[in-house]
Amino acid sequence: MGEGVIIAVDLGGTQTRAARLDQQLRIVERDSRPTVTTSAQTVVDGVVASVRAVWPQDGTPVLGIGLGSPGPLDPFTGVILSPPNLPMRGFPLGDVLKEALGVPVTIGNDANAAALGEYVRGAGRGTRNMIYMTVSTGVGGGFIVDGKLLAGARGLGGEPGILLMAVEPDDVRMFETLVSGPHITRMAREAIATGVESSLKNVADFNTKDVGEAARAGDTLALSVINRAATLLGVGIVNLLHLFDPERIVIGGGVTKLGSLLFDPMWAAIRQHVSTPAYLDGFQIVPAELGGDAGLIGAGILALADGGRGDVSAFVD
């Protein structure tokens, strides 16, 4: 690859972030601005402005732009399909940005980009089979299988959050609705509404962090709802072990700030339900290391390595 830089974009429902990266994927300059979700055009205008804010001023060529966006999207065509938080249903974002900016644009799922970032520069280094999961208001993820991002036939693979859990055919739930932050607080609210005692009664509009603090102080209800989510998170992780048998799962997202309140019952469920302890030989669950930079560094890889679907080992530190 010739001289030049990469521009990475992390497009979210609330923030649009861009960064200029050198070819070693180091972040050289950043921009961040609110995403204006009035229309597809206002979103595009924000991306273009953010990219221009980090465009090299000295004439260094921009080799390509990589952009992570909420899915579902088609990484082969750059078309956004039906994102929950962006007014871009069926929108050809890749082509529109390429036209506006005059350089190749590669688009990928934001959680896949973060997975690539953690894999090459963060907590996934040194593995060949790694799963990245982010657990916050929802659950997202990305899967590295034998050194490559699992994309699937249409680029729609790697979605652990929408894993379905059901024992009865008429009671099918999405994994993320069972383990995410909003679920934890909703469970606590519902229990309080039925008269269950809890120190959370006195906290107006409490959030996951408040539930965590109450649990640390010994609140029985808070402990119980966190335990429940953590146990089901462990069950979901066992599913990923049985299917993917990774060396490591990297977990990011706000819910992980619950720390051992979350991780202890999660590990207990994993040990209880794994079909053979062989899956746990050398297996680790570690916190993500790069925070929001994972998505930017990963978006850079989207631009450099065939949408991240090629072997990205060459980028590993």
Add this chain to the structure above:
Amino acid sequence: MGEGVIIAVDLGGTQTRAARLDQQLRIVERDSRPTVTTSAQTVVDGVVASVRAVWPQDGTPVLGIGLGSPGPLDPFTGVILSPPNLPMRGFPLGDVLKEALGVPVTIGNDANAAALGEYVRGAGRGTRNMIYMTVSTGVGGGFIVDGKLLAGARGLGGEPGILLMAVEPDDVRMFETLVSGPHITRMAREAIATGVESSLKNVADFNTKDVGEAARAGDTLALSVINRAATLLGVGIVNLLHLFDPERIVIGGGVTKLGSLLFDPMWAAIRQHVSTPAYLDGFQIVPAELGGDAGLIGAGILALADGGRGDVSAFVD
């Protein structure tokens, strides 16, 4: 690769089968005998005898032996870990057979071998991302991701049967217990025991096929238990779509003989629960084509292509 043949073995809890294959993976000669499960040694003796029965009599060299066995097992070391139906816990089958037969022996999970067989010679041809599932007394499977068998870090990946389903932390079920043949008949028996009317009352010791016949004749209970299993099978398949986004799922195993009784409600559940119809663009679910030969042909690939973990495209017809 030089001149010579491959010997493939399908080691099961009831039958041991061996076949001599040419380098185009065509089966030239077969042997089959009951598996004697008295001890690890009796199992080994049966495998050795079956291999010798198909050994070339004209001095043609045997390049290698590939063997599919019930898991869990370690395909990198050839050690059988804890198979439910074989007395071989922690048994170094690969080394023992290599010592006895004097040629390289590669061991893999039997369902992974069948997946490889269907991928290169059967119903999976023409795809790059394919899932093979067998639904009978249990559920087994194998996953082809971007042209390669998904093995995982320890070779333990690709086990859809032990996918856990849970909505409540204290009610965790294995996928295969919800959709397999024994589950269908057990559900019917339990309902009859509680007084539910059914023509199956008059069938002594009925099996899945009997339940299918009763359903075809309009028996409400039989229809209901098949519907339930088919719906949960559809839910499980949606999980595989969301995670792997395959072009095709190939289904084998006795339960598939239920035909549209199974496939119609299964497809209804898939359409109902898939997160976006984009997953269904060009997606197919097709019956397996090779029957028991899938496992033998796949075992041949184990011997030829780095335990089947290399790119096996070269073997595709």
